[in-house]
Amino acid sequence: MSFEMPDACTLPTAERPLRLAEFDELFATAVRRVEPVTAEHVRMWLTGPAGLAETVRDLTARETQCCSFFSFTITPGAAGNGEALWLDVVVPAQYTDVLGSLAQRAATPALP
Template sequence: MSIVVPDACTLPTAERPLRLAEFDDLFATAVRRVEPITATHVRLWLTGPAGLEATVRDLTARETACCSFLTFAVTGEPADDGTALTLDVEVPGKYADVLASLSERAGTVSARGTS
């Protein structure tokens, strides 16, 4: 299962597997549901321990620095079993394939992580 990486991504090729591993860890441990809104917008529902929001904000800020076509919005609130967040990811239409591959990976990896 691969991720579509457009030419617009400025993350050095050698660093891409490490970044992907960070996303896979987040998907496996925190993603509870992947909800496609449109072809250019997906919402991830996450839960996790205290510190989850800081982790998500750090990872998405670093990703935006190299892939400026990605827009992330993190919202959240405390829940009885930890922190509950939504992570909205949006892209311009020409990057819909990138978002589709990210969404598919999030769904697949999170399903493996919770089974």
């Protein structure tokens, strides 16, 4: 599945496949549910081992540095073992296609 990076993304072109692979790994291992809220807002339920929240915080912070149009909010959730959290992703209206592509990747991740 392809993913078009918008011109507003300042991540160097050579680094983009690596960042996308990081998201794909997160999606394949931790995303359990993807819920579109609006065209500009998607909510994801993630579960995983201890350290999941820190991994998500690190990845989303780095993504926000190069793609400032993304707004990520992490809310802890209840899990039996390990960690669980909600990840809300919000974009301005002109980036709904990017968010839609990201949500589709999260809902149908490619396993390594």
